[in-house]
Amino acid sequence: xxxxxxxxxxxxxxxxxxxxxxxxxxxxxxxxxxxxxxxxxxxxxxxxxxxxxxxxxxxxxxxxxxxxxxxxxxxxxxxxxxxxxxxxxxxxxxxxxxxxxxxxxxxxxxxxxxxxxxxxxxxxxxxxxxxxxxxxxxxxxxxxxxxxxxxxxxxxxxxxxxxxxxxxxxxxxxxxxxxxxxxxxxxxxxxxxxxxxxxxxxxxxxxxxxxxxxxxxxxxxxxxxxxxxxxxxxxxxxxxxxxxxxxxxxxxxxxxxxxxxxxxxxxxxxxxxxxxxxxxxxxxxxxxxxxxxxxxxxxxxxxxxxxxxxxxxxxxxxxxxxxxxxxxxxxxxxxxxxxxxxxxxxxxxxxx
Ligand code: SF4
Numbered sequence: 012x013x014x015x016x017x018x019x020x021x022x023x024x025x026x027x028x029x030x031x032x033x034x035x036x037x038x039x040x041x042x043x044x045x046x047x048x049x050x051x052x053x054x055x056x057x058x059x060x061x062x063x064x065x066x067x068x069x070x071x072x073x074x075x076x077x078x079x080x081x082x083x084x085x086x087x088x089x090x091x092x093x094x095x096x097x098x099x100x101x102x103x104x105x106x107x108x109x110x111x112x113x114x115x116x117x118x119x120x121x122x123x124x125x126x127x128x129x130x131x132x133x134x135x136x137x138x139x140x141x142x143x144x145x146x147x148x149x150x151x152x153x154x155x156x157x158x159x160x161x162x163x164x165x166x167x168x169x170x171x172x173x174x175x176x177x178x179x180x181x182x183x184x185x186x187x188x189x190x191x192x193x194x195x196x197x198x199x200x201x202x203x204x205x206x207x208x209x210x211x212x213x214x215x216x217x218x219x220x221x222x223x224x225x226x227x228x229x230x231x232x233x234x235x236x237x238x239x240x241x242x243x244x245x246x247x248x249x250x251x252x253x254x255x256x257x258x259x260x261x262x263x264x265x266x267x268x269x270x271x272x273x274x275x276x277x278x279x280x281x282x283x284x285x286x287x288x289x290x291x292x293x294x295x296x297x298x299x300x301x302x303x304x305x306x307x308x309x310x311x312x313x314x315x316x317x318x319x320x321x322x323x324x325x326x327x328x329x330x331x332x333x334x335x336x337x338x339x340x341x342x343x344x345x346x347x348x349x350x351x352x353x354x355x356x357x358x359x360x361x362x363x
Contacts, residue, residue, distance in 0.1 A: 012124075018076040019067060019113055021083035022106065022190055023128050030080065040081060041088070041205045049078050053085025054209040060105035061098070061213070061220050067109055085206075091195035092203035092210050098217055099194045100251030100282045107187035114179040122178065129185035133178065134170065140178040141170040150184040153253050153284045187284055220278075232269055235344065238336035240314055241265050243321045251282035257309075257317040264298050265308035265333055273299060308333055 017026035040046050052068070059065045070076035083106075090102045114125065119135045126133035131150070132143040144166060151159045165172040173181070203210060237245065244254055244262045254262065259280070266276050276295050280286055298306045310332045314320040326343075330336045 012121075014073055014076045014080065015070055018070050018079040020110060020125075021080050022186060023125075026080060026083075030084065033077070033081075038202075040085065041202050046081070049081045050085050050206065050209060052078065052082035053089055054213060056082055056086035056106075057089050057098075057102060057213050058216055060102040061216055065105045065109040067113065087190075087194060087196060088198055088202060089206060089209055089213060091198045092206060093214055093217065094195045095217060096250050097221060097282060098213075100191060103187050103191035103194065104251070104282065104284060104286070106190050107183045110186055111179055111183045114182055115176055122175070122182075125182050126178070129182060129189070131181065131185060135178075140173045140175055141167070142173065142178065142181065144169050144171050147171040147173075147181070150181045150188075153184055153188075154180070157256075184284065232271055233337075233341050233344070236337045236340035238327065238333045238340075239324055240319055240321050241333055241337075244319070245279070248279045248283070251284070253283050253285060255317075255319075258319045259294075260298065260306075261309050261314060261317075261319055261333075263295055264306045265337075267295070267299050267306075268308050268334055269337060 012020070012023065012025050014029060017023070017029050020026065040049065056065055068075075068079050070079050086102070090098055114122065117125070122140075123133060123135045126135075126142070131146040133146075134141045144161065147164070148161065151161070157163065161171070234242075241262060244258050248254055248259075248262065263276055266279075267273075273292070273295050277288065277291050280291050281288075300306070309317075309319075311320060311327070311330070314333065326336055326339060330339060
């Protein structure tokens with residue numbers, strides 16, 4: 012792979028060696044005006060990851076390709092200075108997704124190199140793409156669609172048959188894991204200070220993005236009243252954990268039932284490794300009743316059956332449905348608040 016390839020895939024091991032061999036000191040990247048454009052592009056990478064996704068730059072000459080390549084370590088440093096779990100997951104996902112379209116179009120020989128780079132045992136012969144089942148399980152386990160279950164794939168003596176697109180998707184997942192597991196970096200405070208303007212700008216955009224799906228902002232929704240199962244699933248979804256299909260359905264229907272809007276719910280799932288906005292919107296709208304059936308969230312018995320009841324609180328013993336928990340807890344909290352208000356009034360009257 013040459014520098015144009017490294018600009019496209021800056022996380023491969025060869026790219027790091029290429030950067031190390033360049034004639035400049037690392038500090039210059041963060042302090043020198045010459046690298047201003049590189050720092051801008053690094054910031055743009057992170058902002059795009061929070062927004063609509065990272066678009067690959069078209070590099071027409073070596074200097075442009077080197078700038079694009081160097082913007083990657085800058086972006087990683089920026090993400091590390093902010094050190095926010097949601098941002099790390101979202102950034103890693105965006106970098107990996109931005110590679111997928113290019114990966115799909117690579118010649119077979121390059122695709123095989125990629126598989127090797129990520130320790131995926133693959134046999135590629137122009138028509139068939141097979142990987143060893145242990146590598147398949149290692150990477151496909153984060154993808155929850157039915158078709159990705161091992162049982163639904165053709166397997167021959169331990170080798171799993173895939174399409175070119177599916178192999179590229181597996182590599183995308185390996186890329187995501189590599190980037191995510193390498194963050195945050197241990198960045199010296201003086202470097203974060205030098206990048207302070209960029210850090211502040213990213214943090215502001217990140218705060219806005221996160222507020223769009225924080226349920227606390229929906230006045231009619233009371234996060235304090237969530238049953239343990241939903242609170243646990245919600246925090247998992249917000250930090251990028253890929254929920255099982257049944258838990259995703261339970262959480263989505265629960266949130267819709269208590270009045271959360273469709274866009275807010277889609278925002279919650281945005282950090283999932285296999286997030287696809289169009290498909291998620293379709294699924295949420297479907298549960299919302301777009302096809303005529305409004306789905307109610309599953310009862311506690313069903314939650315237990317699917318392993319989604321994560322441990323009961325005392326209140327759980329008095330209800331049979333997560334929505335019942337929510338209503339009862341809301342009623343209790345309102346009552347407690349009314350008693351407190353009455354107490355405050357009595358105190359004020361006594362004082363005056
Ligand atoms: S008992 Fe019901 S409400 Fe409580 S955690 Fe389990 S499923 Fe959720």
